[in-house]
Structure formats: C-alpha cells, structure tokens
Amino acid sequence: MVVTKRIDGDNKTLMTSVYDRLRLDIVDGELRPGGKLRFEELKERYGIGLSPLREALTRLASEKLVVLEEHKGFHVAPISRADLLDLLFMRQEVEVLGIRRSIEAGDDAWEAGIVGAIHALGKRDSLTSDGHIDPEWERRHHAFHDSLVAASGSPRLMFLRAQLTDHADRYRRLSHHYQRSGRDHLAEHTAIADAVIARDPIAAERLIRAHLARTVEIILDSDDLQIIAQDK
Amino acid sequence: MVVTKRIDGDNKTLMTSVYDRLRLDIVDGELRPGGKLRFEELKERYGIGLSPLREALTRLASEKLVVLEEHKGFHVAPISRADLLDLLFMRQEVEVLGIRRSIEAGDDAWEAGIVGAIHALGKRDSLTSDGHIDPEWERRHHAFHDSLVAASGSPRLMFLRAQLTDHADRYRRLSHHYQRSGRDHLAEHTAIADAVIARDPIAAERLIRAHLARTVEIILDSDDLQIIAQDK
DNA sequence: GTTTGCTATATTTACGAAAATATATACAAT
DNA sequence: ATTGTATATATTTTCGTAAATATAGCAAAC
Numbered sequence: 001m002v003v004t005k006r007i008d009g010d011n012k013t014l015m016t017s018v019y020d021r022l023r024l025d026i027v028d029g030e031l032r033p034g035g036k037l038r039f040e041e042l043k044e045r046y047g048i049g050l051s052p053l054r055e056a057l058t059r060l061a062s063e064k065l066v067v068l069e070e071h072k073g074f075h076v077a078p079i080s081r082a083d084l085l086d087l088l089f090m091r092q093e094v095e096v097l098g099i100r101r102s103i104e105a106g107d108d109a110w111e112a113g114i115v116g117a118i119h120a121l122g123k124r125d126s127l128t129s130d131g132h133i134d135p136e137w138e139r140r141h142h143a144f145h146d147s148l149v150a151a152s153g154s155p156r157l158m159f160l161r162a163q164l165t166d167h168a169d170r171y172r173r174l175s176h177h178y179q180r181s182g183r184d185h186l187a188e189h190t191a192i193a194d195a196v197i198a199r200d201p202i203a204a205e206r207l208i209r210a211h212l213a214r215t216v217e218i219i220l221d222s223d224d225l226q227i228i229a230q231d232k
Numbered sequence: 233m234v235v236t237k238r239i240d241g242d243n244k245t246l247m248t249s250v251y252d253r254l255r256l257d258i259v260d261g262e263l264r265p266g267g268k269l270r271f272e273e274l275k276e277r278y279g280i281g282l283s284p285l286r287e288a289l290t291r292l293a294s295e296k297l298v299v300l301e302e303h304k305g306f307h308v309a310p311i312s313r314a315d316l317l318d319l320l321f322m323r324q325e326v327e328v329l330g331i332r333r334s335i336e337a338g339d340d341a342w343e344a345g346i347v348g349a350i351h352a353l354g355k356r357d358s359l360t361s362d363g364h365i366d367p368e369w370e371r372r373h374h375a376f377h378d379s380l381v382a383a384s385g386s387p388r389l390m391f392l393r394a395q396l397t398d399h400a401d402r403y404r405r406l407s408h409h410y411q412r413s414g415r416d417h418l419a420e421h422t423a424i425a426d427a428v429i430a431r432d433p434i435a436a437e438r439l440i441r442a443h444l445a446r447t448v449e450i451i452l453d454s455d456d457l458q459i460i461a462q463d464k
Numbered sequence: 465g466t467t468t469g470c471t472a473t474a475t476t477t478a479c480g481a482a483a484a485t486a487t488a489t490a491c492a493a494t
Numbered sequence: 495a496t497t498g499t500a501t502a503t504a505t506t507t508t509c510g511t512a513a514a515t516a517t518a519g520c521a522a523a524c
Contacts, residue, residue, distance in 0.1 A: 038474095038475075038476095039475075039476070040474095040475080050476095050477095054476095054477085070476095070477095071475090071476065071477075072475090072476080073475070073476060074476095
C-alpha cells in the first residue's frame with residue numbers, strides 16, 4: 001500500500017547501466033578487439049562521468065572482456081586463435097557438466113522447458129531475408145541452450161557459463177563468415193534435445209561437444225580473419 | 233642502461249594495492265562474512281580515497297568475494313552450507329580437469345615440479361607448536377597443489393581455479409575446527425602425487441575428489457558454526 | 465641516420481565536494 | 495500501542511578538478 005515518491009522505480013545506478021551498454025558494445029563487436037578505451041571518448045559516447053565509467057570498466061576487466069594496464073588505460077580484450085580454442089575447451093566442459101547434472105536432477109518442468117524452447121526455435125529461421133542473423137532467432141537459440149542446463153543447480157556453474165557465453169558470442173559476431181555458413185542448426189539442436197530428454201548423458205555429451213566445436217571450426221576455417229584485426 | 237627518475241619502480245595503482253589488501257582481509261576472515269563495508273571506515277582503515285576503494289570493491293564483487301546492493305552499499309559475501317557445497321562441486325570438477333590435462337600434456341619439468349613440491353611440503357609440519365597452521369606450510373601446500381595442474385595449458389581454467397581457491401581458503405580459515413583436526417595431510421598428498429606421476433588419471437581423480445571432500449566434511453562436521461556468524 | 469635526453473602534451477589516476485538515495489528519528493493520527 | 499507521515503541524518507553515488515604518469519615531439523650528440 002505504500003506509494004513511493006519515485007515514479008519510475010528505476011533503481012539502476014549509472015555504473016550498472018553503462019556496464020551493460022559497454023558489455024553489449026564489446027560483445028557486438030561495436031568496440032573492436034584490442035581497441036583503446038579512452039575516457040574522453042567514452043564520456044562523450046555514453047554521456048556519463050568518469051567514476052561510473054571506471055567502475056564499469058574495472059568490472060569488465062575482471063570478466064576478461066577488457067584488459068587494464070596500470071597507468072596506461074583500458075583496452076578491449078584482444079582475440080586470438082589460442083584464446084578461441086581455450087574458450088572452446090572451457091565451454092565444452094562447462095556445458096557437459098551442466099547437462100550431465102541436469103539430466104540427473106531435472107524434473108518434468110525442466111523437460112517441458114526444453115521441449116518448449118526447441119519448438120519455438122524451430123518456428124523461426126536463423127537468417128533474415130537479407131542474410132543476417134535474426135535477433136529473435138538468436139534470443140530463442142540462447143533460451144534453448146539455457147533450458148538444457150536449467151536444472152544443474154549450481155550457481156557457480158551457471159555464472160561461469162554466462163561469462164563464457166558472452167565471450168563466445170563476441171567471436172561469433174566478429175566472424176562474418178559464420179553468418180554466411182549454411183549450417184543446419186535445427187537438426188543439431190533437435191538431436192541434442194532428444195538425447196537430453198532421453199536422459200542419455202553419453203550421447204548428449206558427444207553431441208554438445210561436436211556442436212560447440214563446429215561453431216569454432218566454422219570461424220577458424222575461413223580467411224575471415226577479422227580475428228586478426230586489432231587496433232593498437 | 234636507462235635510469236628511471238622513479239626510484240622504487242612501484243608501478244601499482246592505489247586501486248590495485250587496496251584490492252590486494254581487501255582480498256586478503258576477506259580471505260583471512262578479518263572482515264567477517266555478511267559484514268557491511270562502509271566507505272568511511274574503509275577510508276580510515278586503508279588510508280585511501282573513495283575512488284580506488286570503489287573500484288577495488290567492484291572488482292571483488294565481480295569475483296563474488298563481496299556483494300553489491302545498488303544504493304545500499306557493499307557487504308562481504310555471506311557464507312552458507314549450500315554455497316560451500318557448490319564450491320566443493322566446482323573445485324572437484326576444476327581440479328580433476330586440470331590434473332587430467334596435465335597428465336596428458338605434462339613434461340619432465342612438470343613431474344619434477346611435483347616431486348620437488350611434495351618434498352618441500354613433507355619437510356614441514358602443518359601445525360606450529362602453539363597449534364596454529366604454519367604459514368610456511370600453507371605456502372608449500374598451495375605450491376604443491378599448483379604443481380599438480382601446472383601443465384594444464386588453459387588460462388581460463390587456471391584463472392577460475394585461483395578464484396575458487398580464494399573462496400575455499402576463506403571457509404577453511406573461518407573454521408576453527410579445521411585447524412584442530414588431526415588430519416594426516418602428508419599421506420593424502422603423497423598418494424595424489426604418486427597417482428599423478430604414474431599418469432593414472434582414474435586414481436588421481438578419485439583421490440583428489442576425496443581430498444577436497446574431506447576438507448569440507450571437516451568444516452561441516454563441527455558445531456563450529458562460525459559459518460553462521462554473520463553481521464548484518 | 466640513429467640514439468639519447470629534455471620539454472610539452474595527452475591521459476590516467478585520485479581526491480574533495482555536491483547530488484541522490486536510503487535509513488533513522490520524531491511526531492501525529494487512529 | 496501501532497501505524498503512518500514528515501523531517502533529519504547517514505550513506506552511497508556522481509561529478510569536476512587536481513595530481514601523477516605516460517606518450518609524443520624536438521633538439522642535440524654520437
């Protein structure tokens with residue numbers, strides 16, 4: 001019954017909102033790998049003061065999306081083949097763990113979530129008419145993968161997984177080649193969903209490992225080495 | 233041949249050094265779980281301004297050693313049975329992964345590192361004469377466990393492992409009971425080292441899982457529920 | 465022509481004060 | 495006595511500026 005004086009209820013601090021925006025701009029490739037992040041530019045760009053900016057960048061540095069060199073400033077984290085391979089390794093292990101535990105502990109609601117997610121995913125084409133990845137498809141794609149591990153029951157695993165997903169998304173979006181590859185997503189996803197719902201951890205592990213590896217192969221198997229493009 | 237004007241070469245920023253000190257104070261239990269971190273107190277305590285303090289706390293929040301509630305301030309991360317069990321789960325998986333990969337990829341230098349580390353560890357008693365854990369033993373204990381996974385070759389895995397180690401150290405040091413338990417560390421450690429050097433991943437996995445679980449059992453099997461002690 | 469050393473400029477880092485928000489206290493009404 | 499409302503206090507968040515550090519430009523020496 002209490003009526004607050006504040007109308008909007010926007011409780012976010014400037015630090016948090018500029019953190020969100022910076023994170024998106026980096027994951028989207030808007031801010032290029034290796035690029036220097038100058039405070040004057042960022043202040044201009046986001047219309048904000050120094051303090052919340054520095055805090056947001058500090059947080060991003062701790063998540064390895066940016067790099068801090070003391071007294072020299074912040075850079076967008078560079079990308080490399082070696083890093084992409086390390087990322088693949090971690091993603092495989094984390095996804096496998098999450099799926100394995102979900103298979104052990106998941107209830108009917110968890111299964112239903114997967115069925116619903118893959119159904120929604122199948123209703124939508126991954127590419128729009130002009131050949132770009134459909135944002136709504138991407139949203140559902142994320143939702144599907146989330147649904148697989150939703151019963152893992154480990155906050156730490158889920159937190160780590162979210163960070164790794166950000167890193168992976170950045171590589172994917174930096175790869176023009178990836179968007180042009182005529183990959184049959186639905187078949188792969190359906191196979192994974194089937195194995196998981198059948199509670200077959202062995203098959204699920206094999207399929208998810210291959211699924212993740214395939215993405216990296218597509219990115220690496222191209223001369224699309226935007227991957228090397230790094231400002232200083 | 234260049235003589236820098238600066239004598240000491242201390243390149244650290246205030247943010248970094250206060251980050252280090254805060255981290256240690258939290259891991260040591262000096263700043264108690266759940267305790268509020270007021271800026272006036274911290275400024276006083278560390279003799280430093282607001283800006284570097286906020287940045288350090290932001291970084292610690294991102295590592296889950298402190299918690300930030302917007303507009304309400306920072307707290308030392310609370311502890312709980314559930315969190316300790318989640319931590320155990322992650323540590324087991326991460327250690328197993330690191331050891332498995334090291335067994336696959338490790339060279340002679342890696343093996344030598346383990347042999348050297350366990351030798352040094354055996355030379356030192358875990359408890360001092362007055363019944364406290366010997367800091368030098370603890371250093372060597374860390375060094376031994378590090379040596380096991382030193383050949384894993386995954387920056388992300390090592391980074392994650394370091395964070396989990398901080399969390400685990402905090403629980404261990406908060407547990408008075410743990411320090412009183414007459415545990416035979418050397419036998420456990422030697423068995424692990426033997427299995428790893430024999431390149432037996434199955435035995436190594438079994439032993440390291442039990443080793444980590446044992447620590448948690450000791451902490452939980454006591455009324456020593458300092459674990460519940462949380463200021464608001 | 466390359467390197468060394470100095471000066472000027474650009475940039476990051478840190479502080480102190482102002483603004484915004486939350487918490488505590490006092491008072492009034494039922 | 496308890497709930498609700500207004501006021502005062504404490505605390506966090508943010509900005510603008512000063513201090514510290516690094517980078518770039520330029521002249522002199524080898």
